Amino acid sequence: MKVVILGAGVIGVTSAYYLAKAGHEVTVLERQPGPALETSFANAGEVSPGYSSPWAAPGIPQKALKWLFMKHAPLILQPRADLATWRWMLAMLANCTAARYAVNKGRMVRIAEYSRDCLIALRAETGIAYDERMQGTLEVFRTQRQLDNIGKDIEVLKKDGVPFEVLDRAGCVAAEPGLAGSAQKIVGGLRLPGDETGDCFLFTQALSKLAEGLGVTFRYGVDIRRITHSAGRVLAVETATGEVRGDAYVAALGSYAPALLAPLGLRLPIYPVKGYSITVPIVDEARAPVSTVMDEAHKVAITRLGDRIRVGGMAEIAGFNFDLPPARRATLEHSVEDLFGGAGDQSRATFWTGLRPMTPDGTPIIGATRYPNLFLNGGHGTLGWTMSCGSGRLLADLVSGAKPDIDSAEFALSRYA
Numbered sequence: 001m002k003v004v005i006l007g008a009g010v011i012g013v014t015s016a017y018y019l020a021k022a023g024h025e026v027t028v029l030e031r032q033p034g035p036a037l038e039t040s041f042a043n044a045g046e047v048s049p050g051y052s053s054p055w056a057a058p059g060i061p062q063k064a065l066k067w068l069f070m071k072h073a074p075l076i077l078q079p080r081a082d083l084a085t086w087r088w089m090l091a092m093l094a095n096c097t098a099a100r101y102a103v104n105k106g107r108m109v110r111i112a113e114y115s116r117d118c119l120i121a122l123r124a125e126t127g128i129a130y131d132e133r134m135q136g137t138l139e140v141f142r143t144q145r146q147l148d149n150i151g152k153d154i155e156v157l158k159k160d161g162v163p164f165e166v167l168d169r170a171g172c173v174a175a176e177p178g179l180a181g182s183a184q185k186i187v188g189g190l191r192l193p194g195d196e197t198g199d200c201f202l203f204t205q206a207l208s209k210l211a212e213g214l215g216v217t218f219r220y221g222v223d224i225r226r227i228t229h230s231a232g233r234v235l236a237v238e239t240a241t242g243e244v245r246g247d248a249y250v251a252a253l254g255s256y257a258p259a260l261l262a263p264l265g266l267r268l269p270i271y272p273v274k275g276y277s278i279t280v281p282i283v284d285e286a287r288a289p290v291s292t293v294m295d296e297a298h299k300v301a302i303t304r305l306g307d308r309i310r311v312g313g314m315a316e317i318a319g320f321n322f323d324l325p326p327a328r329r330a331t332l333e334h335s336v337e338d339l340f341g342g343a344g345d346q347s348r349a350t351f352w353t354g355l356r357p358m359t360p361d362g363t364p365i366i367g368a369t370r371y372p373n374l375f376l377n378g379g380h381g382t383l384g385w386t387m388s389c390g391s392g393r394l395l396a397d398l399v400s401g402a403k404p405d406i407d408s409a410e411f412a413l414s415r416y417a
């Protein structure tokens with residue numbers, strides 16, 4: 001079958017790879033000059049099934065109010081008057097109950113665990129390299145109250161058989177020796193030994209080359225303008241340089257999927273939640289993290305990527321906005337200096353922003369639409385890198401009509417019907 005994929009972020013490229021492996025003739029259309037140059041470019045680098053949690057959680061509305069007045073706030077609200085923003089925020093609030101949280105977290109953990117297994121298999125098969133590390137992740141807590149509140153997460157981890165360790169201060173330092181100088185600031189942590197880390201950009205670039213080797217055609221610099229349809233089927237993708245046709249189409253457009261699919265009558269609850277990262281060259285190995293350390297207080301992830309530290313986080317509700325305010329950079333610098341002081345050279349750090357394609361329940365949308373030849377792979381929000389291989393594999397099975405390894409119904413768009 002001829003399959004046309006729209007978008008070459010990590011999700012479009014994993015979809016292309018697994019579809020090509022399943023024997024399809026795949027073309028990927030991407031407006032950028034290469035893969036992973038938008039949201040997949042400089043994320044926090046966590047491949048973290050154990051940490052997969054929806055942001056919509058009990059207590060978040062109250063915390064959000066408190067964050068509005070914090071200096072280094074994890075959430076920044078600059079809501080616009082548009083209906084889409086308000087509709088999305090209300091849908092997210094509706095998911096902040098204990099019952100919804102448990103359902104959503106379970107779904108996220110399942111696709112993320114599957115994805116990590118697919119990544120391990122891919123690595124074994126291809127030897128793909130991307131500054132990867134397999135040393136788990138550590139969430140550190142600065143107050144006893146934060147530590148006491150992890151019970152619900154632990155229940156889900158236990159239920160899904162995800163290994164974890166609850167650590168005291170000394171245990172945190174043993175896992176991450178770079179924390180020795182700041183140990184007094186933390187009371188304990190939750191370590192997820194099965195989690196991994198790696199550079200999503202390097203991975204996507206390398207996987208696109210492997211996909212090319214399987215026959216995938218990547219067409220870069222192609223701006224998709226419209227998807228045309230007739231008699232309930234997609235007809236073609238109209239681009240700035242002409243029309244592209246296939247037997248099936250996969251929208252992997254990140255935050256831009258809702259606008260391109262709205263004319264087809266498909267309403268996708270995906271909002272561009274803005275985040276930031278800095279990438280800091282390491283100058284003192286002994287003080288640097290060995291893997292990802294998640295600072296629960298600031299909701300910032302600090303990750304070792306080769307000879308660099310990637311610090312990523314913050315959620316800003318501000319629409320399609322790419323400003324780089326110095327205050328946000330200061331928050332990221334503060335987080336890494338506070339826990340790993342002196343590890344990196346801030347004067348040579350690079351600052352970046354990206355838009356997380358986020359659903360109100362935190363779970364991606366993978367699978368069919370009411371157009372039989374149009375499929376979705378999007379809405380991966382905070383953990384698209386973590387979920388990428390599993391999402392690509394699941395999507396390829398669904399397009400091929402093969403039985404997926406995991407239940408696909410919980411990722412269907414129909415859950416929003």
Ligand SMILES: Cc1cc2nc3c(=O)[nH]c(=O)nc-3n(C[C@H](O)[C@H](O)[C@H](O)COP(=O)(O)OP(=O)(O)OC[C@H]3O[C@@H](n4cnc5c(N)ncnc54)[C@H](O)[C@@H]3O)c2cc1C
Pocket residue numbers: 006007008009010011012029030031032035036037038039040041042043044045046047048222223224225252253254255256274275276277301312313353354355356357377378379380381382383384385386387
């Ligand atoms: C600060 C930050 C930290 C993060 N940290 C982590 C982390 O530690 N771990 C993790 O798992 N995830 C993390 N994420 C989330 C992760 O980066 C995203 O979920 C993931 O990159 C989304 O991938 P995607 O392929 O869906 O979107 P994208 O990478 O945005 O890809 C969509 C592609 O579609 C193309 N496109 C869109 N419109 C058009 C058009 N009209 N014509 C042609 N092409 C088009 C775009 O150019 C783009 O390349 C983080 C995100 C941010 C912002």
